[in-house]
Amino acid sequence: MKAILRISLLIAAVVMVGITGAQAQRVVKGTVYIDGEPAAGITVEAHKGGEMMTSFDGKYEVEADEKSKYIRFTFIDESKKLDIEGKSGDVFDFAFSGSLPSGDGEKEETGEVNLSTLEELMKAQDRDFLNELSLYGEFFKQKDYKSAIPHWQKLYNKYPKSTMNLYIHGSKIYEHQIETAKTDAERDKYIDLYMKLYDKRMKYFGERGYVLGRKGTSWLKYKLDQNRDKAPEGDALKAIHKSGYEWLSESVELQGNQTEPPVLLLYMQTTVALFKLGELPKEQVVKNYEESTAIANKIVEANEDADKVKLTQETVIPYIENIFGKSGAADCEALISIYEPQYHDNSSDADFIKSMLRRLGRAGCTETELFGLATERLYELDPSAEAAFNMARRFLKKDDVEKAREYYQMAIDQETDDKLKATYHYERGLVRFTKDGNYVGARNDARRALELDPDLCDANLLIANIYVAASQKFDGSAMEKSAVFWVACDYFAKARRGEDCAIDAAENLRKYKAYFPNKEEAFMEGLQEGSTYHVGGWINENTKVRF
Numbered sequence: 001m002k003a004i005l006r007i008s009l010l011i012a013a014v015v016m017v018g019i020t021g022a023q024a025q026r027v028v029k030g031t032v033y034i035d036g037e038p039a040a041g042i043t044v045e046a047h048k049g050g051e052m053m054t055s056f057d058g059k060y061e062v063e064a065d066e067k068s069k070y071i072r073f074t075f076i077d078e079s080k081k082l083d084i085e086g087k088s089g090d091v092f093d094f095a096f097s098g099s100l101p102s103g104d105g106e107k108e109e110t111g112e113v114n115l116s117t118l119e120e121l122m123k124a125q126d127r128d129f130l131n132e133l134s135l136y137g138e139f140f141k142q143k144d145y146k147s148a149i150p151h152w153q154k155l156y157n158k159y160p161k162s163t164m165n166l167y168i169h170g171s172k173i174y175e176h177q178i179e180t181a182k183t184d185a186e187r188d189k190y191i192d193l194y195m196k197l198y199d200k201r202m203k204y205f206g207e208r209g210y211v212l213g214r215k216g217t218s219w220l221k222y223k224l225d226q227n228r229d230k231a232p233e234g235d236a237l238k239a240i241h242k243s244g245y246e247w248l249s250e251s252v253e254l255q256g257n258q259t260e261p262p263v264l265l266l267y268m269q270t271t272v273a274l275f276k277l278g279e280l281p282k283e284q285v286v287k288n289y290e291e292s293t294a295i296a297n298k299i300v301e302a303n304e305d306a307d308k309v310k311l312t313q314e315t316v317i318p319y320i321e322n323i324f325g326k327s328g329a330a331d332c333e334a335l336i337s338i339y340e341p342q343y344h345d346n347s348s349d350a351d352f353i354k355s356m357l358r359r360l361g362r363a364g365c366t367e368t369e370l371f372g373l374a375t376e377r378l379y380e381l382d383p384s385a386e387a388a389f390n391m392a393r394r395f396l397k398k399d400d401v402e403k404a405r406e407y408y409q410m411a412i413d414q415e416t417d418d419k420l421k422a423t424y425h426y427e428r429g430l431v432r433f434t435k436d437g438n439y440v441g442a443r444n445d446a447r448r449a450l451e452l453d454p455d456l457c458d459a460n461l462l463i464a465n466i467y468v469a470a471s472q473k474f475d476g477s478a479m480e481k482s483a484v485f486w487v488a489c490d491y492f493a494k495a496r497r498g499e500d501c502a503i504d505a506a507e508n509l510r511k512y513k514a515y516f517p518n519k520e521e522a523f524m525e526g527l528q529e530g531s532t533y534h535v536g537g538w539i540n541e542n543t544k545v546r547f
Helices: 002-024 118-124 127-141 145-158 165-180 184-205 208-223 234-258 261-276 282-302 306-325 332-345 350-362 369-381 385-397 401-414 418-436 439-452 457-473 478-496 502-515 519-524
Strands: 027-034 043-046 051-053 059-063 070-075 078-083 094-097 532-535 541-544
Touching (some): 027 070, 043 059, 051 059, 070 094, 078 094, 127 145, 127 165, 145 165, 165 184, 165 208, 208 234, 234 261, 234 282, 234 502, 261 282, 261 306, 282 306, 306 350, 350 369, 350 385, 369 385, 385 418, 401 418, 418 439, 439 457, 457 502, 478 502, 478 532
Parallel strands (some): 027 094
Antiparallel strands (some): 043 051, 070 078, 532 541
């Protein structure tokens, strides 16, 4: 009898699991609009189902239940419901304000819209236009954006083709609103409106290539702002980079040699970010690197604008080479085929060899024959600090760690440039960590590197990884061992501020938050969220309690 009862209960449990699985299979999706445009920052929640927040395309897709009665849409502090009980299908578009677009192409201006130019409006002495222009212009000059907005908005909606200043000044207004917003949801609302301003500017004033470059730049600046309440992670981070990349790549394609230098820089930054996030193949990274480098060199060759040339030569080209070299996408075979003929023609030029070795080193091509030959040749020509540093790398690849240490020390002792010396300390710290297991010595080198170059994000990553590795060997209770991850994540957060480390640091930050002490453990220790906690021992650092 008991056996029959157990079998009956098992069958019942399986049936219930089957029912639950079947109910969870329903997925409702659609697009949310505000005033006829896809809306970002809308929280979509299905009754008895899942929830998500819309991105720039306004699309949502959430799990629902067969008994779901409604979908709730929330924007900042306002919520609206869409009744789906008894409705067939699973696609529900929703207009949070205004009406749904007709679906037959770009939404045209409706209502009272005047497409006259400034010259035409002045000639016609349009009283409404002139009054609003005067009022908004005066408030804008005083930077009284709150008072300027109602008048600017009337002109922006009714006279969209009147003057480019509506869009130039509108950019400043939206940037002010984004920068003074109190929450991420409020920031995203204004970012969404800012992106629509760029679209409207292109519609009425053209210059698509130029404007898309500015649009992508603004998008990345504010969506990846370190001052946001919550840094984007996972799919949200991918979506941000994808949007920026699409706009920037089209801008580069349209502008060609007229591309603004900062756009080239961001184009490569988003390229490498998407590669690291698994969204672009390495072949595309190489292609974009070659394209960016070719355009940058054309800008320099044209020599039409001294400031533009200086920015390109001193900032953009070195950055592009640096981020490409460290991306992991640079193929050593391809790089060797580029540099080997150049080396044979410039084997007595110490400056050329230094530059080539830096690029090969950043690309991880230190085990190649060319790198070895060039390293030894440079030390013959110029036994400088940098040459000693390259010799240290050379011996390290030969597994002669003792000899490598000697050359690292020589490089550190001779170097006068703080940024280069910081790199030498960082690499020696990495050797101490990975080869010797000397956590304290490795951290000392990383700290010294940050004193010399606070922007060397790799040094913050190194300290974070040292603490992660040390956590299990750290003396103390399970709670005290877990607390080490608070300090490690402090350093991952610092590393994330550096462009070169942002992706790796963000992924590690997300990963190691799972190892934080839980609330129950902290409660037993009398700890409150947000309070200061001291991790003792050789780590000896203060951190914040968080879960």
